[in-house]
Amino acid sequence: MFRDFSGQSFFMGVLTAFVGFVSSFAVVLQGLKGVGATDIEAASGLMALSIAMGLCAIVLSAVTRMPVSIAWSTPGAALLATTGVVEGGFNAAVGAFLICAALIVVAGLFKPLGRAVSAIPASLANAMLAGVLLSLCLAPVKAVGFNPMLGLPIVVAWIVVGAFKRLWAVPAALGAFVLVLLFGIDVPEGAWSNVVASALPPVEIVTPVFNLQAVVSIALPLFLVTMASQNIPGIAVLRVNHYEPAAGSLFAVTGLFSILSAPFGGHAVNLAAITAAMCAGEDSHPDPKRRYWAAIISGFGYVVIGLLAGAVTAFVALAPPILIQAVAGLALVGAFSGSALSAFKEPKDREAAAITFLVTASGIAFGGVSGAFWGLLAGGLMLGLSHFVQTLKN
Template structure:
């Protein structure tokens, strides 16, 4: 395996961990607090999720030799914010997290679901990916509008290096981001003390309590959102990049690692979509067979960030969120252009792909499920309708 490791895979793996952690950790903290966690329990949950998804990414990528990126359930965390504290408090929420993990394992072992995911048409999968990525691809230009002195150095570093060596353009943007943070952002007094205080990993074991209200309002919706908004699009992203994994075992393993993180406050881990596109794209390595190292390095980065959750959270929280999103957007421009071209290449599926893309990119959600899932559903219905009309 070591002969497959390359500098570009290493840089993309580091960027994947940074972007995956920094772009949504605040949502996770807010969600856990929303269901009754104390500040320390929320920090423990954040650490448990980061370490679990890091180990899961390493295990799955090394086992399958595929770039399988893992993330925490960001839509699930957003769901927790609206769920609120249930009867039994945070221990009841932890019990619901455990039930959700069991349901994900069962879904992974249920073969019809795997076959259904594998049957997603390639144009719709590409359109869904383009729609998921579109919002972040706007971020570099929004960062310039927010503050040109902060946003321009990141974009210029990416553009200049891309003209010389495209594979190193994104790492250059990451270096520029760090430089902007050091020299362009006024750090408040006591910032160094907060980083030092966060070096000790938080760890809080919560004994679960199982209540019917928690199962109905947290476990079931969390399971549906995680599967529909994360796991299924995650498989679709891998298919877009010409990988053909077996969905069932991957789902089951993510469910198992969700079970491991739940007693420490983690709500769910799952297959990633956006960071999966980073690890599975050409920027990770020209040879698709060697890109799995990007996911492995990303997993190692998640473990480190999880153990340093307090200090990392203190540093990243000082940056305007749009700057973090700008780095992610630059990393995904290539993936967006490739998926958009593939989605609209065939005239007979162009309308269905457009429906999928537009619904996904709109960011709308129904019944707590994100537009990525509904985009695939609507595109599939459109494609089916076209086939029925054509066959007559």
């Protein structure tokens, strides 16, 4: 195994960990706070997720000898950011995280459930995801409206750097955010010492609470979004690069690591898609049999970065929330455009996809249940009715 190690894989693994964390940690923080987490609980959740996905990547890649990249559920975090606090607060959200993780394990081990998730029309799954992402993707515009002197540098950095190298666009936006925070915001006295004091790993155990509202509003949509937008595409990326993973086993293991992270505030870890392409491609090594080291190194990188999650969270908290929301929104523009394109690609599904998108994007909850669930249900009913009418005509 150690003979397969290479400097090329080491560099790509470090880059993967950096890009994977920097590009979306803001989304995770916003998501956890959106369902009621305090700053310390959000920091604990960020740490738990980073360590869990790092250890999961190390274990799976070492055992399978494939570049199995792991990520937190970025679309799931975006979903949480728009869900709102349910009855029972963050404790109920953690209960929903555990249920979601258990469903992922079952989906991996119980093939009919996995097939049922795969059978959800791609147009509706993508429409739901696009509806969830819309409000966050509007945050950069709102940040410029809030204060052009603070918001514009973040947006301009993303645009200019992205025009040359899309991979570095979000890190550039984050760099601009840091500069704005350092030189454009009047930070209260003693705030920097608080950041330094927060460098120790933030461990906060949250007692889970289980109730039906949290299951329907958080657990089920989070499960569907994670499976449809992360796990299934993650398998596809590996197969495109000529690997043949046992999908069910990989799903089940990510579910187990999600269970381990949930009591500390983590919502879900899953197979990566974007960073999977980095580790599984030729840039990590010309020999496909040696690329798994890139995923292993990225795993160690996630663990190290995760231990600094408290300082990261304390630093981000010094700025107006809309600015870090802007960074999160810019990180999700690609996901939004891709999901919207896929949602409306098939003419026969467009009306149902539009209903799913609009109901989800409205953010309106009925009976305490989030719009994402009702959007998928409304779109599914519309699609079923359309197919029924078409069958009668034929």
